[in-house]
Amino acid sequence: MVLTDAARDSRMETSEDRGADLRLSSITKRFDDFVAVDNLDLTVPAGSFFALLGPSGCGKTTTLRMVAGLERPTSGSISIGGQDVTKTSAYERPVNTVFQSYALFPHMSVFDNVVFGLKRRKVKDAAAQAKAVLELVELSHLGARRPAQLSGGQQQRVALARAIVNHPAVLLLDEPLGALDMKLRRQMQGELKKIQMDVGLTFIHVTHDQEEAMTMADTVAVMNAGRVEQMGAPRDLYDLPKTPFVANFLGKSNLVAGTITEDLGDTVALNAGGNRIMVHKSRTTSTVGSVLVGIRPEKLQILHASDAPAGPNQLRGRVSDVSFTGVSTEYLVDIPGIGALGVFSQNRGQDSAERGDEVVLVWDTAHTFGLAGTEDALSGIEEAAVL
Amino acid sequence: MSLLATRRQQQTGAGKGKNGRKRNKPEDFRSPGEVAADKRKSHMGYWLILPGFIFMLLFFVLPVFSLLATSLYTKPPGADIGQFAPALQFSNYAVVLQDYWAELIRSFGFALIATVAALLIGYPMAYLVAVRLRHRNLLRGILLVLIIAPFFTSFILRTQAWKQILADESLVVSALQAVALLPEDGRLTATAFAVVCGLTYNFLPFMTLPIYASLERLDTRLLEASSDLYSNAFTTFRRVTLPLSMPGVMAGTLLTFIPASGDYINAALLGNNQDTTMIGQVIDSRFFRVVDYPGASALSFILMLAILALVTLYVRRFGTKELI
Ligand SMILES: Nc1ncnc2c1ncn2[C@@H]1O[C@H](COP(=O)(O)OP(=O)(O)OP(=O)(O)O)[C@@H](O)[C@H]1O
Ligand SMILES: [Mg+2]
Numbered sequence: 001m002v003l004t005d006a007a008r009d010s011r012m013e014t015s016e017d018r019g020a021d022l023r024l025s026s027i028t029k030r031f032d033d034f035v036a037v038d039n040l041d042l043t044v045p046a047g048s049f050f051a052l053l054g055p056s057g058c059g060k061t062t063t064l065r066m067v068a069g070l071e072r073p074t075s076g077s078i079s080i081g082g083q084d085v086t087k088t089s090a091y092e093r094p095v096n097t098v099f100q101s102y103a104l105f106p107h108m109s110v111f112d113n114v115v116f117g118l119k120r121r122k123v124k125d126a127a128a129q130a131k132a133v134l135e136l137v138e139l140s141h142l143g144a145r146r147p148a149q150l151s152g153g154q155q156q157r158v159a160l161a162r163a164i165v166n167h168p169a170v171l172l173l174d175e176p177l178g179a180l181d182m183k184l185r186r187q188m189q190g191e192l193k194k195i196q197m198d199v200g201l202t203f204i205h206v207t208h209d210q211e212e213a214m215t216m217a218d219t220v221a222v223m224n225a226g227r228v229e230q231m232g233a234p235r236d237l238y239d240l241p242k243t244p245f246v247a248n249f250l251g252k253s254n255l256v257a258g259t260i261t262e263d264l265g266d267t268v269a270l271n272a273g274g275n276r277i278m279v280h281k282s283r284t285t286s287t288v289g290s291v292l293v294g295i296r297p298e299k300l301q302i303l304h305a306s307d308a309p310a311g312p313n314q315l316r317g318r319v320s321d322v323s324f325t326g327v328s329t330e331y332l333v334d335i336p337g338i339g340a341l342g343v344f345s346q347n348r349g350q351d352s353a354e355r356g357d358e359v360v361l362v363w364d365t366a367h368t369f370g371l372a373g374t375e376d377a378l379s380g381i382e383e384a385a386v387l
Numbered sequence: 388m389s390l391l392a393t394r395r396q397q398q399t400g401a402g403k404g405k406n407g408r409k410r411n412k413p414e415d416f417r418s419p420g421e422v423a424a425d426k427r428k429s430h431m432g433y434w435l436i437l438p439g440f441i442f443m444l445l446f447f448v449l450p451v452f453s454l455l456a457t458s459l460y461t462k463p464p465g466a467d468i469g470q471f472a473p474a475l476q477f478s479n480y481a482v483v484l485q486d487y488w489a490e491l492i493r494s495f496g497f498a499l500i501a502t503v504a505a506l507l508i509g510y511p512m513a514y515l516v517a518v519r520l521r522h523r524n525l526l527r528g529i530l531l532v533l534i535i536a537p538f539f540t541s542f543i544l545r546t547q548a549w550k551q552i553l554a555d556e557s558l559v560v561s562a563l564q565a566v567a568l569l570p571e572d573g574r575l576t577a578t579a580f581a582v583v584c585g586l587t588y589n590f591l592p593f594m595t596l597p598i599y600a601s602l603e604r605l606d607t608r609l610l611e612a613s614s615d616l617y618s619n620a621f622t623t624f625r626r627v628t629l630p631l632s633m634p635g636v637m638a639g640t641l642l643t644f645i646p647a648s649g650d651y652i653n654a655a656l657l658g659n660n661q662d663t664t665m666i667g668q669v670i671d672s673r674f675f676r677v678v679d680y681p682g683a684s685a686l687s688f689i690l691m692l693a694i695l696a697l698v699t700l701y702v703r704r705f706g707t708k709e710l711i
Pocket of ligand 1: 054055056057060061062063208
């Protein structure tokens with residue numbers, strides 16, 4: 001999508017062109033004695049697309065509301081573009097929100113909704129700018145309609161237009177795609193990403209859809225129970241989770257408990273139910289004592305017992321379940337002394353294993369990750385399953 | 388072409404499919420019996436309004452015609468008091484208008500002031516209860532009962548009580564005199580002020596309740612959206628809260644203004660029979676004391692038409708048809 005001339009011109013006038021840094025320092029929010037957000041530290045660089053991902057009730061909306069100024073933090077401070085805004089009111093902050101429920105004004109036309117923020121700030125060519133943004137979201141032909149006369153997807157775009165027309169330093173999106181069906185969602189995700197690159201604002205996108213977070217964002221923060229569990233580029237988070245919650249919530253993981261037995265320089269070897277597993281030291285959070293090792297199901301290769309190569313990272317077991325999903329086959333393999341592990345095997349014409357077959361699972365050491373053994377291996381599984 | 392455009396086509400396509408299915412199915416599978424049942428059901432509505440229709444015919448439409456006829460009666464020469472003959476004496480209207488135009492205008496003036504006052508008092512009350520105390524159920528319930536409570540006492544008694552409150556020796560008067568808001572020999576009872584106070588007070592619930600009803604449905608997330616879009620509290624009120632509560636304001640002002648302009652009890656009990664006389668009092672005395680039925684009827688008719696005209700103008704000007 002191309003930005004119209006008017007939209008580009010109007011953008012030139014604003015000083016907060018590339019968005020602004022957002023910094024949350026030890027933010028805590030308590031409702032009575034319930035801690036919704038717990039000592040949260042977060043830095044979002046200017047111009048980035050930042051996704052806040054987490055299960056329902058983990059405090060995502062509460063965090064956004066504090067940034068917008070709709071909720072006061074119990075303690076901690078918030079700064080935007082280096083300026084402390086903790087004590088300022090919502091209307092004074094250079095922040096706009098696309099609300100989970102859209103919250104379009106029902107008594108105003110689409111155009112009046114979009115021009116609302118500009119008029120409040122007494123921007124000179126408000127009407128022209130609103131028109132340009134309506135064009136950007138391809139709704140210029142519906143400007144005279146009332147929100148109630150629009151489809152869900154159209155309302156969503158009005159909500160987006162109403163926010164971005166103000167060129168806020170930070171744009172907050174609270175599950176703006178939640179009400180859309182899968183297909184619309186995927187298309188809107190592409191649109192949002194494009195708009196963000198076009199207008200160059202700092203986007204903070206709240207979602208509990210991990211795929212959405214990973215495809216759209218430069219940086220993803222995984223939240224759980226009011227805290228950020230881990231933050232980073234989507235690929236890094238997926239590749240090297242630091243907690244069982246992240247490992248289980250973001251995609252699926254096989255987590256196996258073991259004890260470190262040997263230090264081999266770059267790697268450590270550990271014993272898991274009598275099997276020898278290797279982990280690179282750089283990929284484990286602890287290098288002594290008991291640990292949890294994780295391997296993603298698609299990183300496991302499933303071989304007939306007779307084909308097993310020599311070496312570590314081999315788990316012998318019996319196939320207990322096979323399900324064919326088209327592009328891949330999912331196996332459940334019972335490993336004596338460890339338990340059931342999941343395997344995703346892409347269907348490239350190889351022989352598939354049958355239920356009851358004796359098999360060997362092998363993988364590359366570079367794909368193993370290690371987590372502190374004291375953590376709960378099942379954390380995050382339930383939360384991910386609900387979605 | 389961008390993704391959005393393709394999506395829109397799919398969307399409309401999908402919508403058509405769904406509607407089409409919905410529309411076709413019942414027709415394809417319905418038996419003649421079911422169709423007949425549907426027809427009967429759709430006629431049910433008319434039967435249900437029949438009692439109301441008959442009631443209105445008997446007790447509103449017919450009396451209005453009777454009133455209109457009476458207002459044109461004439462008093463034959465030498466007739467007894469209260470004896471009139473059917474006629475088309477339109478001059479009755481000119482006569483009463485000439486004699487009582489001042490009372491008519493005063494009535495609308497008092498009613499207008501009372502309506503504005505009731506709005507200024509009732510709106511904040513309704514706002515407090517409906518929006519600010521939305522999640523405080525107990526407190527909200529108590530305040531609602533307090534708003535409605537005056538209905539449980541007689542209209543006359545309540546008005547009589549105002550007489551006591553504003554009496555010369557009352558606390559209110561001496562307090563006002565003490566702070567020099569009222570001259571030493573000033574009084575409140577038997578003044579226009581007292582009448583307007585009574586009107587405001589007596590019709591306040593009619594103002595507050597409709598406004599409460601519309602504010603109760605107000606989505607407070609819209610207020611947050613407004614403040615997110617650079618509106619301070621005042622602008623949010625003016626641009627979002629007030630427009631969305633306009634149906635309640637319209638209903639409340641009409642429910643206050645219309646009965647207040649025809650009211651005669653407040654003026655009779657709290658006024659002074661000279662410069663506070665309202666049209667209702669005039670009609671009352673024309674009818675019961677002077678026994679001038681045509682005059683009283685003509686005045687009633689004028690009052691009715693005037694209210695109708697004013698209300699029509701008002702609704703045209705501030706109408707909320709566009710609101711959802
Ligand atoms: N005003 C409030 N009073 C009391 N508790 C609240 C309030 N607002 C939120 N909470 C609680 O704080 C927690 C976090 O809520 P929040 O709305 O931030 O969740 P979320 O991460 O946005 O969830 P979802 O994905 O379902 O939208 C929840 O347990 C919620 O019940
Ligand atoms: Mg939420």
